[in-house]
Amino acid sequence: MIYLDNAATTLIKPDSVIEAVVSAMKTQGNASRGAHGATLTASRTVYDARVKIAKFFNFDKPSNVVFTCNSTEALNIVISGLINDGDHVVSTDTEHNSVLRPLYHLRDTKNIDLQFVKANEKGILCISDFEKIISKKTKVVVVNHISNLTGNVNDIKKISDIAHDAGAVLIVDGSQSAGTMNVDVKALGIDVYCFTGHKGLFGPQGTGGLLVRDGIEIEPFKRGGSGVQTYNEDQPKEYPTRLEAGTLNSHGIAGLSAAIDFISEVGVINIHKKEVELTKYFYDAVMKIDGVKVYGDFSDFDNHAAIVSLNVKDYDSGEVADALSNDYGIATRSGAHCVPRLHIALGTKNQGAVRFSFSYFTTYEELDVAIGALKEIAS
Amino acid sequence: MIYLDNAATTLIKPDSVIEAVVSAMKTQGNASRGAHGATLTASRTVYDARVKIAKFFNFDKPSNVVFTCNSTEALNIVISGLINDGDHVVSTDTEHNSVLRPLYHLRDTKNIDLQFVKANEKGILCISDFEKIISKKTKVVVVNHISNLTGNVNDIKKISDIAHDAGAVLIVDGSQSAGTMNVDVKALGIDVYCFTGHKGLFGPQGTGGLLVRDGIEIEPFKRGGSGVQTYNEDQPKEYPTRLEAGTLNSHGIAGLSAAIDFISEVGVINIHKKEVELTKYFYDAVMKIDGVKVYGDFSDFDNHAAIVSLNVKDYDSGEVADALSNDYGIATRSGAHCVPRLHIALGTKNQGAVRFSFSYFTTYEELDVAIGALKEIAS
Numbered sequence: 200m201i202y203l204d205n206a207a208t209t210l211i212k213p214d215s216v217i218e219a220v221v222s223a224m225k226t227q228g229n230a231s232r233g234a235h236g237a238t239l240t241a242s243r244t245v246y247d248a249r250v251k252i253a254k255f256f257n258f259d260k261p262s263n264v265v266f267t268c269n270s271t272e273a274l275n276i277v278i279s280g281l282i283n284d285g286d287h288v289v290s291t292d293t294e295h296n297s298v299l300r301p302l303y304h305l306r307d308t309k310n311i312d313l314q315f316v317k318a319n320e321k322g323i324l325c326i327s328d329f330e331k332i333i334s335k336k337t338k339v340v341v342v343n344h345i346s347n348l349t350g351n352v353n354d355i356k357k358i359s360d361i362a363h364d365a366g367a368v369l370i371v372d373g374s375q376s377a378g379t380m381n382v383d384v385k386a387l388g389i390d391v392y393c394f395t396g397h398k399g400l401f402g403p404q405g406t407g408g409l410l411v412r413d414g415i416e417i418e419p420f421k422r423g424g425s426g427v428q429t430y431n432e433d434q435p436k437e438y439p440t441r442l443e444a445g446t447l448n449s450h451g452i453a454g455l456s457a458a459i460d461f462i463s464e465v466g467v468i469n470i471h472k473k474e475v476e477l478t479k480y481f482y483d484a485v486m487k488i489d490g491v492k493v494y495g496d497f498s499d500f501d502n503h504a505a506i507v508s509l510n511v512k513d514y515d516s517g518e519v520a521d522a523l524s525n526d527y528g529i530a531t532r533s534g535a536h537c538v539p540r541l542h543i544a545l546g547t548k549n550q551g552a553v554r555f556s557f558s559y560f561t562t563y564e565e566l567d568v569a570i571g572a573l574k575e576i577a578s
Numbered sequence: 579m580i581y582l583d584n585a586a587t588t589l590i591k592p593d594s595v596i597e598a599v600v601s602a603m604k605t606q607g608n609a610s611r612g613a614h615g616a617t618l619t620a621s622r623t624v625y626d627a628r629v630k631i632a633k634f635f636n637f638d639k640p641s642n643v644v645f646t647c648n649s650t651e652a653l654n655i656v657i658s659g660l661i662n663d664g665d666h667v668v669s670t671d672t673e674h675n676s677v678l679r680p681l682y683h684l685r686d687t688k689n690i691d692l693q694f695v696k697a698n699e700k701g702i703l704c705i706s707d708f709e710k711i712i713s714k715k716t717k718v719v720v721v722n723h724i725s726n727l728t729g730n731v732n733d734i735k736k737i738s739d740i741a742h743d744a745g746a747v748l749i750v751d752g753s754q755s756a757g758t759m760n761v762d763v764k765a766l767g768i769d770v771y772c773f774t775g776h777k778g779l780f781g782p783q784g785t786g787g788l789l790v791r792d793g794i795e796i797e798p799f800k801r802g803g804s805g806v807q808t809y810n811e812d813q814p815k816e817y818p819t820r821l822e823a824g825t826l827n828s829h830g831i832a833g834l835s836a837a838i839d840f841i842s843e844v845g846v847i848n849i850h851k852k853e854v855e856l857t858k859y860f861y862d863a864v865m866k867i868d869g870v871k872v873y874g875d876f877s878d879f880d881n882h883a884a885i886v887s888l889n890v891k892d893y894d895s896g897e898v899a900d901a902l903s904n905d906y907g908i909a910t911r912s913g914a915h916c917v918p919r920l921h922i923a924l925g926t927k928n929q930g931a932v933r934f935s936f937s938y939f940t941t942y943e944e945l946d947v948a949i950g951a952l953k954e955i956a957s
Binding site for chain 2: 200202204207208210212216217220221224225226227228229232233234235236237238268269270271272274275295296297298299300301303304395397403404405406421422423424425426429430432433434444445446447448449450451454517520521523524528529530531532533534535536537538539542548
């Protein structure tokens with residue numbers, strides 16, 4: 200199988216990630232529960248992972264690295280825990296349902312004033328639209344770093360400046376950026392960064408988290424055992440325990456920690472560079488195929504993720520993906536990709552789109568097979 | 579190390595569980611996202627796990643087996659998703675903070691009328707107290723199957739009868755019962771059973787779930803990508819998607835599935851039988867040690883979990899556990915075990931208790947070392 204669905208989950212994980220999970224499953228007790236060898240091994244693994252992740256994203260407070268089971272949970276935590284009745288909230292047409300559905304729920308139950316920055320037909324968000332919509336009444340801005348459909352990278356620094364000038368908090372959905380490009384949360388001015396472990400970071404499924412800038416107070420989402428303050432009727436106020444009830448997935452976190460090591464050794468900039476080259480190679484080739492229409496903004500490959508979404512003529516995207524899978528052994532993703540507003544902006548609500556997404560482990564030979572397959576399907 | 583902290587997390591996992599996780603990490607895409615080989619492999623693993631888990635607990639609807647990252651999440655989902663403003667809710671003194679803290683939060687924010695069945699000095703809940711407190715106004719009863727501190731098993735069938743006679747829904751915290759005794763949710767009359775994967779079930783951390791009886795409508799807890807109904811602004815209404823937003827931990831679920839196979843092959847009744855024998859052996863020996871006080875109801879070993887919590891004289895439980903760990907290499911858990919009300923009932927709020935908890939893989943040789951260590955500490 201040629202796996203070109205890395206924006207959904209990376210299939211090839213570094214061996215060291217798998218080895219770390221195996222080792223953890225053989226040696227780690229319950230993190231932060233007790234003081235014997237096995238629990239301390241787990242606690243150390245988790246703490247080391249917080250430190251590594253903080254360093255990786257240039258975030259200065261490891262104790263504010265909160266672990267979750269995926270980025271959807273991280274986004275639910277911060278959206279439900281920061282936004283209050285009647286707040287003005289700004290988001291965008293390019294968001295995933297992991298942002299949209301929690302926001303719609305708050306609109307319907309807490310009467311929040313929800314406004315969206317519109318995407319154009321290339322899925323581009325105009326910075327001037329953020330300036331128009333964000334105002335002193337804005338409490339929170341939620342925006343993805345990279346679109347999971349077009350691969351467009353949003354200008355987080357500029358959005359952050361606008362949000363902060365208005366006194367708003369900026370939440371960034373980093374599901375597609377963590378591990379695939381250099382993310383410096385301090386330089387970008389991100390207040391809360393949500394990430395998942397199993398995509399660009401090459402970690403196991405069941406891992407993810409959020410980085411919460413010091414001073415940002417997020418209400419607990421889950422409540423339960425914390426291993427400390429048993430007689431406190433509330434969840435402890437201190438991060439990370441405040442947002443981490445119950446037994447942590449220290450087995451998965453061990454894998455994520457090894458994955459961060461792998462990326463740090465290779466260099467996230469080198470990973471991004473290779474992915475840019477793969478993307479440019481694929482894009483240039485498929486743009487030459489009659490009947491192929493590509494979505495997104497490819498004016499600057501250095502500032503684009505390893506995602507190319509396209510359609511062939513007026514063929515249903517599901518049928519094209521099925522043909523790629525059944526006839527060529529190529530794994531892609533079709534349909535709506537959980538981004539309803541963006542498909543409407545792109546004009547692809549009915550057709551969906553076929554998404555090709557690459558990773559550091561993707562080869563040019565694989566791309567050639569995919570390009571050849573698209574040529575045959577289009578002809 | 580002699581690991582006697584299995585009620586926190588089982589440390590020895592069957593080899594097949596680790597192998598299943600490794601295989602999953604090498605072959606599984608994102609479950610329920612797309613239709614290519616890798617995603618179908620993940621989807622099949624997840625579906626098979628639902629079927630196996632349903633069968634294991636004699637639950638008849640695999641699609642109502644919902645996966646979570648642990649039992650704390652399962653309990654938060656059902657408690658926050660079933661209980662409404664002003665509801666009368668009955669719980670008990672023996673609950674874990676994973677039940678208590680979500681309930682206290684609803685008491686403080688939704689003005690629920692929360693009443694507790696009291697535990698006596700052995701941690702026993704009187705069935706007649708349930709009869710007194712549960713009434714036609716009761717909406718929900720939440721009770722643990724097995725206490726994580728005393729190992730006492732609650733008579734779920736009788737509690738269920740009382741709850742159902744009053745028209746209430748019964749939620750059972752099965753954190754300590756899943757995998758350690760035969761749990762037949764139909765025979766026991768459980769409406770919602772919450773379990774974790776990493777304790778008695780021998781699965782990986784990061785797994786767990788809830789079984790939701792048909793007809794029980796739980797509000798979504800998290801909202802986000804579901805791989806279906808992209809244009810629906812709400813989380814889909816159908817189980818399990820209704821309660822499962824974002825990428826599932828299909829790597830962990832593969833391990834949990836293998837763990838269920840292991841337990842089914844050995845026979846959960848045989849596992850329970852061995853644990854009963856280990857518990858009786860340990861209990862009988864430590865009861866003979868001057869200065870050791872054991873907590874809980876050991877009148878019927880067949881109806882008791884493999885948990886023995888005790889104190890030595892008036893020694894701080896943390897110091898005893900540290901001595902066991904440092905001087906004898908024995909891993910136990912001390913302190914308050916996230917059960918504040920139960921410690922008050924037992925009179926151990928200040929001292930805490932040292933918990934020894936066994937698994938199918940615990941040996942008599944290990945128990946002998948622990949018994950010898952307790953003798954030395956007590957003398």
